[in-house]
Amino acid sequence: MLQVNNIDVFYGNIHALKDISLEVNEGEIVTLIGANGAGKSTLLKTISGLLKPKHGHILYLTQQIAGKPAQGIVKSGISHVPEGRRVFSNMSVEENLELGAYLRNDREQIKKDIQQVYELFPRLDERRKQLSGTLSGGEQQMLAMGRALMAKPKLLLLDEPSMGLAPLIVKQIFEIIQMVNQQGTTVLLVEQNANMALSVADRAYVIETGKIVLSGTAKELQESEEVKAAYLGGL
Numbered sequence: 018m019l020q021v022n023n024i025d026v027f028y029g030n031i032h033a034l035k036d037i038s039l040e041v042n043e044g045e046i047v048t049l050i051g052a053n054g055a056g057k058s059t060l061l062k063t064i065s066g067l068l069k070p071k072h073g074h075i076l077y078l079t080q081q082i083a084g085k086p087a088q089g090i091v092k093s094g095i096s097h098v099p100e101g102r103r104v105f106s107n108m109s110v111e112e113n114l115e116l117g118a119y120l121r122n123d124r125e126q127i128k129k130d131i132q133q134v135y136e137l138f139p140r141l142d143e144r145r146k147q148l149s150g151t152l153s154g155g156e157q158q159m160l161a162m163g164r165a166l167m168a169k170p171k172l173l174l175l176d177e178p179s180m181g182l183a184p185l186i187v188k189q190i191f192e193i194i195q196m197v198n199q200q201g202t203t204v205l206l207v208e209q210n211a212n213m214a215l216s217v218a219d220r221a222y223v224i225e226t227g228k229i230v231l232s233g234t235a236k237e238l239q240e241s242e243e244v245k246a247a248y249l250g251g252l
């Protein structure tokens with residue numbers, strides 16, 4: 018479904034992604050794990066069109082999308098939930114969800130999809146009219162994911178959904194990621210929390226200072242001594 022081939026991304030003269038290749042097949046949850054500053058967010062931003070690679074190609078379904086405008090990429094079915102959530106804090110939960118459908122004009126279906134998001138996230142249902150800025154961190158993460166789902170993505174890019182959240186909430190968020198996947202959305206999940214990410218993923222890549230250093234099934238990576246020592250707290 019998505020094939021990233023040999024991309025290089027720079028910020029000025031900082032070489033943030035070095036010859037990165039990876040692929041995501043339809044129906045999978047693929048995770049990219051790595052430390053702070055390894056280049057995870059940069060990769061998602063490049064896929065969703067916020068950054069342009071200097072070299073390399075990104076093939077999504079049958080289209081070449083590298084360097085294409087972000088809005089066209091969303092329209093073709095890729096939604097990005099950025100790090101730090103970024104909900105519109107002065108708007109209600111429901112208004113945020115409506116905004117997620119801004120590229121659509123099927124009013125009746127949008128209403129039904131909002132109901133579906135509420136079924137997936139009952140916490141948001143209870144808080145429909147609440148201003149988003151007053152939600153807890155976990156609820157804001159749920160809202161950011163719900164808003165992305167309102168674009169009806171085929172591929173969902175999630176940037177560190179666990180960041181700053183209590184373990185119980187992280188567990189809930191990851192259960193929802195699995196549900197969304199089971200309902201037919203392919204997921205590329207970027208995480209520092211390798212334990213949680215590997216527990217839900219089919220396959221995984223490890224990125225270090227802009228390079229992919231390991232890849233395999235999630236199970237292989239969970240059992241790898243290198244991954245255990247560096248990312249799973251030496252367990």
Ligand code: ATP
Pocket residue numbers: 028031033051052053054055056057058059060100
């Ligand atoms: P984190 O989880 O901390 O965001 P990350 O793996 O997502 O880490 P990136 O944010 O992709 O890492 O950053 C990769 C590298 O690019 C880092 O060295 C970072 O300092 C650099 N970088 C990121 N954004 C910019 C920017 N706007 N300008 C210059 N350098 C940047």
